[in-house]
Amino acid sequence: xxxxxxxxxxxxxxxxxxxxxxxxxxxxxxxxxxxxxxxxxxxxxxxxxxxxxxxxxxxxxxxxxxxxxxxxxxxxxxxxxxxxxxxxxxxxxxxxxxxxxxxxxxxxxxxxxxxxxxxxxxxxxxxxxxxxxxxxxxxxxxxxxxxxxxxxxxxxxxxxxxxxxxxxxxxxxxxxxxxxxxxxxxxxxxxxxxxxxxxxxxxxxxxxxxxxxxxxxxxxxxxxxxxxxxxxxxxxxxxxxxxxxxxxxxxxxxxxxxxxxxxxxxxxxxxxxxxxxxxxxxxxxxxxxxxxxxxxxxxxxxxxxxxxxxxxxxxxxxxxxxxxxxxxxxxxxxxxxxxxxxxxxxxxxxxxxxxxxxxxxxxxxxxxxxxxxxxxxxxxxxxxxxxxxxxxxxxxxxxxxxxxxxxxxxxxxxxxxxxxxxxxxxxxxxxxxxxxxxxxxxxxx
Amino acid sequence: xxxxxxxxxxxxxxxxxxxxxxxxxxxxxxxxxxxxxxxxxxxxxxxxxxxxxxxxxxxxxxxxxxxxxxxxxxxxxxxxxxxxxxxxxxxxxxxxxxxxxxxxxxxxxxxxxxxxxxxxxxxxxxxxxxxxxxxxxxxxxxxxxxxxxxxxxxxxxxxxxxxxxxxxxxxxxxxxxxxxxxxxxxxxxxxxxxxxxxxxxxxxxxxxxxxxxxxxxxxxxxxxxxxxxxxxxxxxxxxxxxxxxxxxxxxxxxxxxxxxxxxxxxxxxxxxxxxxxxxxxxxxxxxxxxxxxxxxxxxxxxxxxxxxxxxxxxxxxxxxxxxxxxxxxxxxxxxxxxxxxxxxxxxxxxxxxxxxxxxxxxxxxxxxxxxxxxxxxxxxxxxxxxxxxxxxxxxxxxxxxxxxxxxxxxxx
Numbered sequence: 006x007x008x009x010x011x012x013x014x015x016x017x018x019x020x021x022x023x024x025x026x027x028x029x030x031x032x033x034x035x036x037x038x039x040x041x042x043x044x045x046x047x048x049x050x051x052x053x054x055x056x057x058x059x060x061x062x063x064x065x066x067x068x069x070x071x072x073x074x075x076x077x078x079x080x081x082x083x084x085x086x087x088x089x090x091x092x093x094x095x096x097x098x099x100x101x102x103x104x105x106x107x108x109x110x111x112x113x114x115x116x117x118x119x120x121x122x123x124x125x126x127x128x129x130x131x132x133x134x135x136x137x138x139x140x141x142x143x144x145x146x147x148x149x150x151x152x153x154x155x156x157x158x159x160x161x162x163x164x165x166x167x168x169x170x171x172x173x174x175x176x177x178x179x180x181x182x183x184x185x186x187x188x189x190x191x192x193x194x195x196x197x198x199x200x201x202x203x204x205x206x207x208x209x210x211x212x213x214x215x216x217x218x219x220x221x222x223x224x225x226x227x228x229x230x231x232x233x234x235x236x237x238x239x240x241x242x243x244x245x246x247x248x249x250x251x252x253x254x255x256x257x258x259x260x261x262x263x264x265x266x267x268x269x270x271x272x273x274x275x276x277x278x279x280x281x282x283x284x285x286x287x288x289x290x291x292x293x294x295x296x297x298x299x300x301x302x303x304x305x306x307x308x309x310x311x312x313x314x315x316x317x318x319x320x321x322x323x324x325x326x327x328x329x330x331x332x333x334x335x336x337x338x339x340x341x342x343x344x345x346x347x348x349x350x351x352x353x354x355x356x357x358x359x360x361x362x363x364x365x366x367x368x369x370x371x372x373x374x375x376x377x378x379x380x381x382x383x384x385x386x387x388x389x390x391x392x393x394x395x396x397x398x399x400x401x402x403x404x405x406x407x408x409x410x411x412x413x414x415x416x417x418x419x420x421x422x423x424x425x426x427x428x429x430x431x432x433x434x435x436x437x438x439x440x441x442x443x444x445x446x447x448x449x450x
Numbered sequence: 451x452x453x454x455x456x457x458x459x460x461x462x463x464x465x466x467x468x469x470x471x472x473x474x475x476x477x478x479x480x481x482x483x484x485x486x487x488x489x490x491x492x493x494x495x496x497x498x499x500x501x502x503x504x505x506x507x508x509x510x511x512x513x514x515x516x517x518x519x520x521x522x523x524x525x526x527x528x529x530x531x532x533x534x535x536x537x538x539x540x541x542x543x544x545x546x547x548x549x550x551x552x553x554x555x556x557x558x559x560x561x562x563x564x565x566x567x568x569x570x571x572x573x574x575x576x577x578x579x580x581x582x583x584x585x586x587x588x589x590x591x592x593x594x595x596x597x598x599x600x601x602x603x604x605x606x607x608x609x610x611x612x613x614x615x616x617x618x619x620x621x622x623x624x625x626x627x628x629x630x631x632x633x634x635x636x637x638x639x640x641x642x643x644x645x646x647x648x649x650x651x652x653x654x655x656x657x658x659x660x661x662x663x664x665x666x667x668x669x670x671x672x673x674x675x676x677x678x679x680x681x682x683x684x685x686x687x688x689x690x691x692x693x694x695x696x697x698x699x700x701x702x703x704x705x706x707x708x709x710x711x712x713x714x715x716x717x718x719x720x721x722x723x724x725x726x727x728x729x730x731x732x733x734x735x736x737x738x739x740x741x742x743x744x745x746x747x748x749x750x751x752x753x754x755x756x757x758x759x760x761x762x763x764x765x766x767x768x769x770x771x772x773x774x775x776x777x778x779x780x781x782x783x784x785x786x787x788x789x790x791x792x793x794x795x796x797x798x799x800x801x802x803x804x805x806x807x808x809x810x811x812x813x814x815x816x817x818x819x820x821x822x823x824x825x826x827x828x829x830x831x832x833x834x835x836x837x838x839x840x841x842x843x844x845x846x847x848x849x850x851x852x853x854x855x856x857x858x859x860x861x862x
Binding site: 033034037040041044045048080082083084122131132133134249251319320321324325328329331332334335336338339341342343345346347349350401402403433437 | 465466469470472473476477480484512514571572573575644714729732733736737740741744747748751752754755758759761762763765766814817818
């Protein structure tokens with residue numbers, strides 16, 4: 006047994022050697038500890054990955070400049086407790102149009118979901134329904150929708166109610182094959198629309214611009230057409246329409262909300278100004294007698310803030326996460342106990358090393374390396390168990406299920422968490438073991 | 451059996467004993483709550499809809515032609531469906547069915563005064579009005595669905611209205627009757643919706659579950675209106691023999707398209723009621739599986755810990771055991787020594803475990819809307835952990851009992 010203190014690398018490899026030998030001497034115990042860490046890490050990383058994919062930024066690079074206005078047009082005594090959908094999560098037609106026409110932002114778009122019947126012409130395809138979005142011109146530039154051909158429509162076409170439509174690649178291919186779809190006519194319900202653009206199959210996850218009734222992790226829009234046309238032609242709206250008075254069915258109704266509204270604000274000053282504008286607008290509406298509640302109820306949410314407010318992660322997923330973390334904690338307590346028993350049993354060997362000059366610190370580091378080794382092995386096992394766990398999540402019929410995959414940061418995070426948990430679990434046992442005094446134990450036992 | 455020497459030994463290994471106690475406490479607390487949640491979910495997925503679900507299938511059709519009166523087409527479709535061999539009865543509904551997630555509800559008030567109160571306050575709270583779920587359907591709905599009429603009668607032909615008009619009469623569930631008219635007989639009374647026209651109650655059914663469960667005590671508040679479905683989208687409910695439901699659904703799809711090709715019949719919405727129920731509760735079923743797996747995992751890890759530690763202690767105390775055996779202790783004494791030691795550790799762990807179980811339950815009640823943990827779960831959890839501990843320590847204890855007395859004479 007050569008003890009060298011000169012170069013750290015040699016010392017480290019010496020400790021590593023000691024650790025490996027010690028672990029091999031008690032294979033069953035080592036196996037139990039690796040299994041415990043593996044199970045705990047596997048379960049935790051499965052649920053942490055699911056949470057990670059559900060709370061990711063849907064538009065990295067743009068989300069910091071996108072905001073969602075929130076107005077409170079409800080009557081004073083209207084209770085939102087028993088209602089299925091809070092009307093304030095959307096805007097009424099008059100409010101949305103007022104915000105649009107005020108032009109206080111560089112880019113802005115009003116939108117709502119639609120579900121229309123496609124009547125394919127000149128093919129053997131039977132009619133089918135598609136989901137899409139009724140929106141205004143800035144939608145494409147504001148969200149950076151990638152086009153493969155053509156472009157979106159202009160504000161002038163919005164105002165004139167031009168019958169134009171933008172399709173996604175897959176819908177264009179389904180209807181027109183490999184031919185260029187630009188310029189072709191598409192029959193939706195009983196109206197003809199001219200295809201002016203084809204986008205890539207684009208769907209940010211979660212689909213942040215859709216309303217609360219959508220499946221934000223699996224829905225995707227297949228077509229986009231001007232909002233003005235949808236309202237004029239009374240096309241079917243696919244989303245919540247909540248109101249506080251008798252609904253007349255007219256989408257221009259000032260007492261029913263159904264529109265989502267997104268704005269782009271580039272500097273913090275613009276954000277503050279727009280926030281104030283919303284409050285001023287509410288005050289003006291209150292003076293006109295439309296709004297009843299305090300104007301300061303009007304808010305401006307950032308994109309991530311709006312997603313957090315909507316609580317997209319279901320309670321069940323959160324509960325599963327807490328269960329997994331609780332399981333990890335119990336596994337760690339298990340390992341602390343087993344490591345304690347294992348290290349304290351080696352007081353003879355430790356006291357010999359201490360008598361030969363090892364400091365408390367050295368013993369502590371060496372035992373720590375032993376714990377870390379268990380962490381590495383357990384982490385690899387945990388990675389395998391987590392992949393199995395994520396596979397089982399992907400079999401679920403939930404809308405987020407297909408996203409449950411580990412990316413490289415999560416893979417590395419798994420190993421790091423395993424090593425961290427093991428070292429943490431090994432702190433107390435290592436500390437107790439390194440306190441063994443050298444002299445006493447040299448007596449024959 | 452002397453407890454004191456065991457306690458003295460445990461005191462000597464304070465830290466390890468404490469850790470084992472902590473593990474037992476956490477496992478007891480979590481497993482108690484997990485088993486309770488499993489029981490709650492199992493109860494939820496076995497909620498009776500009030501329908502005779504066996505043999506019931508639903509097929510959805512959307513008309514895409516220009517139809518002025520879809521009801522005429524639905525009548526023709528029903529005739530075609532009833533002619534399919536194997537179909538015992540068929541009805542059409544347009545709004546919703548129990549557990550299919552599409553709900554249509556109307557604010558309903560027991561009398562005009564309640565309606566006025568609600569209109570003044572603009573909320574149903576405190577006015578006596580409720581938001582029951584409303585079901586429409588063609589004649590024969592109660593028979594085809596298999597609902598149990600406990601009072602009054604079914605609708606008569608001339609009481610039906612076409613489309614979404616307010617009907618003159620209604621059939622309500624027993625739960626809704628009790629909520630609207632507590633301690634009175636609801637039969638013959640009239641309810642009022644926002645339209646202000648009286649709707650006389652002519653029948654009461656035992657149970658009819660809402661399409662969407664909210665768990666607020668209102669899940670059985672339902673009302674059936676004699677409305678003939680007049681929307682292009684319609685659900686046809688077919689009753690047949692449970693063995694040939696799939697065949698009947700496919701025959702129905704073919705027959706409907708043959709009768710009128712101007713429609714869309716999506717295979718995704720051709721389902722037996724068993725499938726509808728399974729899809730509605732899929733989240734709960736997954737959760738039950740996960741809860742069972744985590745409870746078993748926790749018990750497994752705790753058992754591993756107990757076995758591992760006990761093996762270690764047996765190895766460590768081999769000489770002591772040998773000495774005791776040499777001094778006259780029998781194998782049974784050694785065995786019961788280790789079993790008792792484990793029993794004590796688990797007992798010391800269960801006491802804080804029970805307190806922790808109640809604390810966890812209170813936290814879950816606040817954040818996840820769980821009910822209060824019934825007290826009988828706690829002794830059951832304790833018993834389970836005692837049994838687990840005894841089983842886990844059995845193997846090391848048997849190995850300890852097998853240590854021969856001659857070990858006492860060895861110095862190595």
